[in-house]
Amino acid sequence: MEQTRIEKIFNQFNHNTSFKTEKELISGHINDSYVIETQGEQSFVLQRINHNVFKDVPRLINNKILVSAHLKSKFKDLSEAELSRKVLSFVACNDGAYFYRDETGNYWNLSVFVSDSFTHDVVDSETVAYEGGKLFGAFLNLTSDFNPERLIEVIPDFHDMSFRFSQFEAALKQASEKRMERAKFCIDKVFELKEEMHILQHLKTSGQLKLRVTHNDTKISNALFDKNDKGLCVIDTDTVMPGIIHYDFGDAIRTICNTAAEDETNLDLVTFNVAYYKAYKKGFLETMGETLSPLELKYLPLGAKTMTFIMALRFLTDYLNNDIYYKTAYSEHNLNRSKNQFKLIQSFSEQLEHL
Template sequence: MDKLQQIVSQFIGDDANMEIKPLGKGHINDSYKVIAGDKEYVLQRINHHIFKNVHQLQDNIQRVTEHIRKKLTGQGIIDVDRRVLTLVPTFDGALYYQDTTGDYWRVMDFIKESKSYDEINPELAYRAGMAFGDFQKMLADLPGEPLFETIPNFHNMEARLETFREAVKANKAGRLDKVAELVKEIEDRAEEMCKAEKLHREGKLPKRINHCDTKVNNILFDKNDQVLCVVDLDTVMPGYVLSDFGDFIRTGANTGAEDDKNLDNVSVDLDIFEAYAKGYLKNAAPFLSEVEVENLAFGAKLLTYMQTVRFFTDYIDGDTYYKIAYPEHNLVRTEAQFKLLQSLEENFEKMQQIVRKNYYLCTALF
């Protein structure tokens, strides 16, 4: 029995005919598809260098998936096992297994006849909006203590700026002279971009359960392109709804690539923005506060600014965090994200009008 079979056996027992093959191209965890008789599973090695508390991580996912399962069952949904992830415990009842080399592993049921998309269009954006809106709505009343923060300060702009300023001060790679103008652009926006943290301290902006990686490829669709469920729950933790909304727009509504060298390619696609906002508000409008609604479009600016700062920080530090394909890659990423931010700023009033119009249409139905 090879190593992977030995690991899987901790969850489902021995099976001489077990098949295990690589699955997908995840950036964080290594994934495998397991076929054992008529059952199929997903085996994942959890990257414990990023997710340092695996016990709390798995507890988060268990709480979230069990709560969604109860909600779906209560709604009379028949194919519940295709509509929410199912963790498979070890024979000892644990939600993960640590092997002899210190790596952590988990097993989930494989959702058959499902697919995901990397490309986006308005129809998929609309359905993705409904999916993430529904995901937040179902978890808005999760009982018990707040979820564990699997990556501390992940979407905390104040913390990101603190790290950025430390990098500027240290200037480890000696690159500051050529980017001084861009540093000023970052600082000119800093106060506005810390608005969410300020509103939270004033008690005006609540923290809710966020997905924190709202890309279209984190949604499974059936053969008819109907949403099955939201996946990749490692970063599910407390946050501001505007962050989840904004992160989808940052990745999904960009007409260019995240590292586009031709900045003329980069702008916000308002058709994608409107489709996502319409789908999201269709499900999320009932539980959102007015402050949250008024700041959804701001979330798109915030998350794009945040990613600009993250790429820029790494460039100034000498490329120690993100993988790069060539020496100036992080600067190219920084400039492309900044160009998207400028497009979002130019279109901000249109985006606000889109959100307000769709919020009004949705709330008029209740």
């Protein structure tokens, strides 16, 4: 039987087994991923990294390898099988590199699939929120002694608010009248919140907030759970790079505490769940230990609001740019995502006193 394209790519890696089947994972906005079932017991995840978004894929992959190696060094008492369920494990190519570049210029990497694991797109219990907090808090705690300067900034200015505003303003200048009119509510909200949304950036730039290794994509679907909803492993480390802790805390909160999916169009269903916020924060602080400074702790709530805002801004900017960045299923998809996030900010602000 003739090999499929995915099988040929899979066989560039030193996995010591034989290909059986492939299944595409329909998740994520940027990359393409496939679960590879083999003739042996172990399955794998084959990922194509979008080099139009990530401009230096080899060094991005090096970031992932360095951080995984550092995390593994914290669990020296675990077997390889146990370790592969706590930390992402990557497989090298036959030539020793950790990425394969195909004939069309696409970059691929391979990781061990964590069997009997599950993800949540939307949190449905305080237990899941709490376990998610523990997982991402542990990730930040265990990497707190890793020098972030060893990592490249895989997407320069990823959470830089001034940069995101400049992108937004450039999009405004070239957007069609139709899209401008449809997006008026969101555009007005952006300018209304502009000053408050720069506070964390100013604290980071002035050095008042510690620069750390951060995950930078801590939506709940990037945490793996077992069948009992106990946290297993943090996944999707493509955006691991230097940052401040509020980016990771805030991005997790915006997904964990949204009572609906991030592209839900019925905004009456979009509210901020205070109980989930408290559960996540409890787990997060338990595993962060003593590594948080008083100033970092003080601004955790603002981190939640800021990261929700920045996603609203990015979805809106992409909509004004005719959807050139995020994958969309229909013409108003990015606009609806933006409206969704602004509704979440409104609900968060109304309940802030209870946090």
